[in-house]
Amino acid sequence: MNTSSTLRPASLPEQDLAERFQTVRERTLDLVAPLSDADASAQSMVDASPAKWHLAHTTWFFEIFILRDHLEGYRLFNERWPFLFNSYYEAEGARQARSQRGLLTRPALGEVRRFREYVDQAVLTAIPFLAERCGELLELGLHHEEQHQELLLTDVKHLFSCNPLGPALWPMLPVSMVGDVADSGSAWREFSGGLVEVGTDGDAFAFDCEQPRHKHFLNPYALARRTVTNGEWIAFMEDGGYRNPALWLDEGWNWVKAEGIESPLYWRCEDDGHWMHFTLAGWQPVDSAAPVVHISLFEADAFAAWSSARLPTEQEWEHAAQGLDPDGGMQFDGEYEVGPRAASDPKGLSEMFGSVWEWTGSPYRPYPGFRAAKGAVGEYNGKFMSNQFVLKGGSFVTPRGHMRGSYRNFFQPEKRWQFTGLRLARDLT
Known part of the structure; x- marks a missing residue:
């Protein structure tokens, strides 16, 4: 708007x-x-x-x-x-x-x-x-x-x-339609930073919270070329990630203890030690190469600390995504995908759009010069700019054509029923 x-x-x-x-x-x-x-x-x-x-x-x-x-x-x-x-x-x-x-x-x-x-x-x-x-x-x-x-x-x-029968909304698609296997390395792409522009003032549609376009200074930084995978998340769990308070924000640690959190949402461990997770195609084995999904900001931040990294800021993410084609997400052609695609481009930034929503460490607050529209539609975004964090990119169930680099999704830090994952960042100075 x-x-x-x-x-x-x-x-x-x-x-x-x-x-x-x-x-x-x-x-x-x-x-x-x-x-x-x-x-x-x-x-x-x-x-x-x-x-x-x-x-x-x-x-x-x-x-x-x-x-x-x-x-x-x-x-x-x-x-x-x-x-x-x-x-x-x-x-x-x-x-x-x-x-x-x-x-x-x-x-x-x-x-x-x-x-x-x-x-x-x-x-x-x-x-x-x-x-x-x-x-x-x-x-x-x-x-x-x-x-x-x-x-x-x-x-x-x-x-x-919540249904013990584990019903499927759609059948599972062949693996070849979901994505290629991700590379096993932890490659990074470096950015020199400096004074950059983020947000939008263009003629194309944008929500009011994406505006106005403005300057922002970035220190040199690096982004992981792909999102964190299920396999990496299992390693985090096996290393006691959910039991180590040193990794967690205080509010996050209190949440873990109060809610008994031990794994991403929809995960369960079978008697043979293998992990299953609930998908739009019902219960399926966890694919270790696919991006982890249904995690909270608290979990994402703890994993970043375990990895000796951090979450990107929304400005870093948007700057890195400039020039990339936001062509991904859901497109109805008689069949739907039921899970995020694995990373498939080890030479660039893989799956920035249309795989999982990526948590950033940035609070959802108004941009400099933001003005909400008058009337009821002015309540669309502005009144939620408190106690929430920004997510970027879009997930595999975000409608195709709905994503763009300036898009600002937002949720409270404990929420994880949305299709949320993470990409690591680190400082270069």
Whole structure:
């Protein structure tokens, strides 16, 4: 979202905007196609939301901020539903408590689909007017939906992991489609640092928290050419990584003890000593060459200390990623990947985009000169700039085309149900 309070025309031509709207909206329906009404209604924890709620909330966004606010004479699909499907917008008033979204057995999944059809038809009919009147806000809604596509899969995975049957959302793809085996060395790429520019002020879409572009000084540094692998993580565990308080931040060590943390989320050790982990294809053997995933910032920081390294800053990561093609992530072609790809380019920075979200050591705070937009959409990012850390890159379930070097994802340091991993950094001075 641009920091200006004035909504501009869309950066995409009208026809392209209509096609993109249909593509994004259809992809969400594709993702929930394997789910039953019961699957789509359950909520496995407070941080997660039912798939049905994701379907409705993304539609609520278009109905409230686009159709209700900008299309004269528009009638809400159901006057009572805004209370159900508002997420955190205080300016929109009272709402269903986040912890109680799983109680919404009604409306049924079919009714939510009809809600989507009703709103989609209204948007597509009015695209010529909406593109001119609030095109940038319409694009924000599409990027918002892509964020929820990833969250939807994250939440479904957690839900299915709680089922003793270990159900699969999709079948496991052949290994050749997931990636090549990573090199076993710990290679680094060095950067001279200096005064660099990060963030964005370009004409292409960006969220408000990515702006404005500004200068930042970096000392010389190095980044690992690939992300940390499962095999390396197992070595950390076998060396007592989860039992050594000297490696941990105090808050992280307290978290480890209080929660009984001994391995990444979704991992379990079989009687024969082999590790299994829960995936979108159900329980699978841990691939030692694949990037480790579902770790918290606390775990990432402890592993970095064990490795005599550190986490990169978000500015180092973004500077290193400049000029790289952010082509990766989820793309629906009848099959989906179910796990992160192994690194496959030992000569460069491998899998910077579309493998796992990479923790940085940077707190999520506003850039110099940041200004939130006026109105309810100003609550989109700015009010969360406290007690969270920045992640960069994107995961294998981030929609393709949604990633860029300036993108700033953010979570609290103990969260790990998102597809999070790490890449090491070190100082050169």
